[in-house]
Amino acid sequence: MSFDHVWLNAHLATMRDGTLGLVEDGAIAAKDGLIAYAGPRTSLPDHDAPTTDCGGAWILPGLIDCHTHMVFGGNRAGEFEARLAGASYEEIARQGGGILSTMRATRMASEEALVAAALPRLDGLLREGVTTVEVKSGYGLELGAELRQLRAARALGKARRVSVATSLLAAHATPPEYAGRRSEYAKHVAEVIVPAAAAQGLADAVDAFCENIAFTPEETAMVFEAAQGLGLPVKLHADQLSDGGGAALAARFGALSADHLERSNAKAIAAMAQAGTVAVLLPGATLTLRESQFPDIAAMRRCGCRMALSTDMNPGSSPALSLLLMLNLGCTLFRLTVAEALLGVTKHAASALGFKDRGELAEGMRCDLALYAVSRPAELCYWLGGNPCIGRVVAGAAA
Structure with missing residues (x-):
């Protein structure tokens, strides 16, 4: 399958269905600025796109x-x-x-x-x-x-x-x-x-x-x-x-x-x-x-x-x-x-804000991502001070 970029070795908090929507060992693929795949790495279609190893980070929607x-x-x-x-x-x-x-x-x-x-x-x-x-x-x-x-x-x-x-x-x-x-x-x-x-x-x-x-x-x-x-x-x-x-x-x-x-x-x-x-x-x-x-x-x-x-x-x-x-x-x-x-x-x-194209990790959404070096998403709410963000992606490209 043709993707522009793929993010691997990551865990996902997809924010789908009113929950955190956690996916361990997940992957995200982008095409034309949109999310083309977000889910378990094992179900990611074959591809030859450039990849980013996220080092076990958690990915949330931007x-x-x-x-x-x-x-x-x-x-x-x-x-x-x-x-x-x-x-x-x-x-x-x-x-x-x-x-x-x-x-x-x-x-x-x-x-x-x-x-x-x-x-x-x-x-x-x-x-x-x-x-x-x-x-x-x-x-x-x-x-x-x-x-x-x-x-x-x-x-x-x-x-x-x-x-x-x-x-x-x-x-x-x-x-x-x-x-x-x-x-x-x-x-x-x-x-x-x-x-x-x-x-x-x-x-x-x-x-x-x-x-x-x-x-x-x-x-x-x-x-x-x-x-x-x-x-x-x-x-x-x-x-x-x-x-x-x-x-x-x-x-x-x-x-x-x-x-x-x-x-x-x-x-x-x-x-x-x-x-x-x-x-x-x-x-x-x-x-x-x-x-x-x-x-x-x-x-x-x-x-x-x-x-x-x-x-x-x-x-x-x-x-x-x-x-x-x-x-x-x-x-x-x-x-x-x-x-x-x-x-x-x-x-x-x-x-x-009236946006329907962002805010969750799902196919067809804007590929706006935030990557965090945390052990679980709760850490983002837990710490007072500090900033574990290690990367941002805007419309499918690293920012």
Whole structure:
């Protein structure tokens, strides 16, 4: 049989059928950037393709970080100090800090400066085995700066061998130009910023922050209607600080994902499951903000709501640079199983971005692979710190 490349002497975690899908002594073959075979070595068809001896490594689908804000200017280490002194995230935001602080630094930065600042953050993820990453805007809060963030995100995908999915998050906070006129700004996002991003092909999805310090469900719905009218799927920051109906709203719009969900009720979670909306869990924010209330994992399990796991990499509430660390936090803080955590950064993370061509090792999928020098996949969730990734493959070629 004709293959472009074959990986041998490896064990596979295929992520098929909602399990780890373990295959001892496995093999993977690639053809035209896709997986042409993934299974036991003994069943691999005869071939004369170049091979890589993986030295007994475990191969997983390339990891997917499905919720990041990695393109931004400046940092908020000073606010970190303030929180340690007792200030809450909400108090800092109401005093002009938080998102608006990063807005000011981001507006001042050129596209080139934003790319240069983001590349080291991206490179850290790639070293851990990430092959797909989502990047949000949301720190410009005006048309030019929002589009500049999205262009910078697209540029990251050209500068490195990685797939970058972009989300327009202009409805992240009310900018100072619209102080006291939040609804007017939401209307501006819906009528001006969303159409502009769509027309320039810069956004793969539209996101919003539905919260008592951000936008109401009604204002969020206005943005979502504009997005869907232009053929763009939607995502939502939901119920992080209060149960404000965000999860239910995401389900009503058939959102790709609803993210955070620390205070979502069981009924809304069940509605998400029925709508096919993925729950994206962000333990980095829980840890950084010292939250005492966690997402209702038991409710998600009961109704079969798919769970993804991500860094939420951002300068304020989750300055997390490691997706492998999120695997450990997902297990230790939220009590996810190893299978739930690893599905959360592969198959379910792909679903949270609307990708059907990646996230598992199966024939016909993109040949995006991550190789790890571990004795079993559980080690990826077990260790705090360290990085056992020994190789990445993107579309069938070593990266």
